[in-house]
Amino acid sequence: MNVDLLKRLCETxxxxxxxxxxxxxxxxxxxxxxxxxxTDPMGSLICKRNARPAGSGGGKAKRVMIAAHMDEIGFxxxxxxxxxxxxxxxxxxxxxxxxxxRRVLVCTKSHGDLHGVMNPxxxxxxxxxxxxxKKVPDIKEFxxxxxxx
Numbered sequence: 001m002n003v004d005l006l007k008r009l010c011e012t013x014x015x016x017x018x019x020x021x022x023x024x025x026x027x028x029x030x031x032x033x034x035x036x037x038x039t040d041p042m043g044s045l046i047c048k049r050n051a052r053p054a055g056s057g058g059g060k061a062k063r064v065m066i067a068a069h070m071d072e073i074g075f076x077x078x079x080x081x082x083x084x085x086x087x088x089x090x091x092x093x094x095x096x097x098x099x100x101x102r103r104v105l106v107c108t109k110s111h112g113d114l115h116g117v118m119n120p121x122x123x124x125x126x127x128x129x130x131x132x133x134k135k136v137p138d139i140k141e142f143x144x145x146x147x148x149x
Contacts, residue, residue: 002145005029005076008025009022009025009026012025013072013105013107013113014071014072015071015072015073015074015076015091016074016091016092017043017071017091018071018072019045019070019071020043020071022047022070022071023039023043023070026045026070026084027047030047033047033049034047034048035048036048038039044070045070050147051063070091072094073091073092073093074090074091074126075088075089075090075091075104075144076088076089076091076138077106082143083130083149085143085144085145085147086106086116086143086144086146087143088142088143088144090139096120096136096137096138096139097121097136098144099118099119099139099142100119101116101119102117103117103118104118104144106144106146114146116144116146116147119143119145119147120137120142120143121137121142121143122135122137122141125134141149
């Protein structure tokens with residue numbers, strides 16, 4: 001197993017519809033193994049290797065397809081509120097209990113990649129009621145704080 005490649009694949013952002021970076025990494029890694037590379041309208045990377053003769057018997061070469069998806073669950077930016085917090089829509093299924101204080105990467109075209117922290121709105125723990133503390137926030141209550149106004 002190539003642990004370095006696995007690490008790079010896991011660390012490369014690629015939510016549904018935005019898999020370009022993952023596709024570029026895969027293409028670079030498999031360059032020379034395939035004869036053609038194309039990308040379909042959905043962003044899928046298609047690597048084609050032309051048929052080779054099947055052994056000395058002159059038989060027809062078998063066709064093989066290997067398929068895997070490149071995307072991961074993530075979020076799309078919905079809007080930035082007046083306090084500078086980034087409000088998001090989910091891309092994939094989440095258990096919001098796993099999102100508290102989660103470090104995230106916000107990928108932008110104009111400002112590069114920005115590091116942030118995902119948190120729900122609501123009362124801070126030191127002033128929250130016992131009922132508030134037991135509540136599991138809805139995904140719509142979460143925002144990303146990148147430390148900028």
